[in-house]
Amino acid sequence: MVKIADVRAILTQPGRARLTVVKVTTSEPGLFGLGCATFTQRAFAVQAAVERHLAPFLTGRDVDRIEEIWQMSMNHGYWRNGPVLNNAVSGVDQALWDIKGKRAGMPVYQLLGGRTREAAATYVHADGRDPQEVADRAVELTDQGFRHVRVQMGGYGGPADGLRLPPTVPSGNYFDPRRYGPAMLGMIDHLRSTVGDGIELLHDVHERLHPIDAVQFAKDLEQYRLFFLEDPFAPEDAGWFSTLRRQCATPLAMGELFNNPHEWRPLITGRLIDFVRMHVSQIGGITPARGVASFAAMFGIRTAWHGPDDTSPVGHAANLHLNMWAPNFGIQEWPQPSDLTYEMFPGLPRPVDGYLYTGDGPGLGIGIDEKLAAEHPCDETVEQWTQTRLPDGTPARP
Numbered sequence: 001m002v003k004i005a006d007v008r009a010i011l012t013q014p015g016r017a018r019l020t021v022v023k024v025t026t027s028e029p030g031l032f033g034l035g036c037a038t039f040t041q042r043a044f045a046v047q048a049a050v051e052r053h054l055a056p057f058l059t060g061r062d063v064d065r066i067e068e069i070w071q072m073s074m075n076h077g078y079w080r081n082g083p084v085l086n087n088a089v090s091g092v093d094q095a096l097w098d099i100k101g102k103r104a105g106m107p108v109y110q111l112l113g114g115r116t117r118e119a120a121a122t123y124v125h126a127d128g129r130d131p132q133e134v135a136d137r138a139v140e141l142t143d144q145g146f147r148h149v150r151v152q153m154g155g156y157g158g159p160a161d162g163l164r165l166p167p168t169v170p171s172g173n174y175f176d177p178r179r180y181g182p183a184m185l186g187m188i189d190h191l192r193s194t195v196g197d198g199i200e201l202l203h204d205v206h207e208r209l210h211p212i213d214a215v216q217f218a219k220d221l222e223q224y225r226l227f228f229l230e231d232p233f234a235p236e237d238a239g240w241f242s243t244l245r246r247q248c249a250t251p252l253a254m255g256e257l258f259n260n261p262h263e264w265r266p267l268i269t270g271r272l273i274d275f276v277r278m279h280v281s282q283i284g285g286i287t288p289a290r291g292v293a294s295f296a297a298m299f300g301i302r303t304a305w306h307g308p309d310d311t312s313p314v315g316h317a318a319n320l321h322l323n324m325w326a327p328n329f330g331i332q333e334w335p336q337p338s339d340l341t342y343e344m345f346p347g348l349p350r351p352v353d354g355y356l357y358t359g360d361g362p363g364l365g366i367g368i369d370e371k372l373a374a375e376h377p378c379d380e381t382v383e384q385w386t387q388t389r390l391p392d393g394t395p396a397r398p
Ligand code: GCO
Pocket: 040, 204, 206, 256, 306, 307, 308, 309, 310, 333
């Protein structure tokens, strides 16, 4: 029996985001696995969860028992289904799938059920200060071969210039939900007329609208035939999906903020969304994501796993192996990693003509240059962009 010998978290920040990768070493010399545990806003809490709580509990266990270890890791802390512990468990889970693939001499997608497609279509991000800047960026991306482009204007929540704030408001990331709909409708109208109907447009509301305004916004967007509209509501307002769904055919994507099965189960069984968008490490790794994909497939719902720059390349690899297998793959978000990230994580694929391909190497097919990772430690600055506020200073969900 090959046993878990050590479990530790590697924290590194090659770009904007703090990345957390769990390395599980085994009793077999040279055999190790990597898993993504990236929760960029609480990276140090995840590191403690991995090294102070999971490592002592897991050392000496059988690396082959992925499901049993996942179940016991979730139960072992008693309170469960939260973002920090889920990410810690994900790091171990993905590493164990990586190890099992290496031992079997197979890529992880083979262990899931084999290829269902040749490649995974991706979407990339276009943003700008005005509709023409967004359009210019979108055209650059389509010229690179991408056929799915997420279009935002002024970042999440829209442009903040010209907001009338009381003189005493505290510092923060201000936006006005009431300006958002008209501004974004104008931008998307310009984009559709610029790129035509041959390009798939996506948009992320990022939970920035009051629910009833999100209903109106989605209805107004129907004419533009988006590939999907993401996070029209905050998870806490998921009860509004049934209201929206009865009035509107704009495809809906939700899930990056989900941690708990109670969040996605009703949206899937009610056919209230079209794409599940979970951050795979946020729900606990490949093991639960495989289950969610199969469950969603039974209701005609597709996958669109969260894939921002605050998913590590190991996490992107896990997304990709799930995408190769899942019968209901929809689309894969791609953050266009930096050259430093590619250097730090050998094996990370580059899109070709808008598609991502896995190699046929064993496991997840991703390595890490630990020396280079150590040269880019995670900063400890206080996150600013998530300190979002309405114009009067009211705290708002980011
Ligand atoms: C997306 C997401 C991200 C999040 C980020 C939070 O659709 O990719 O909304 O951009 O904002 O992952 O840290």
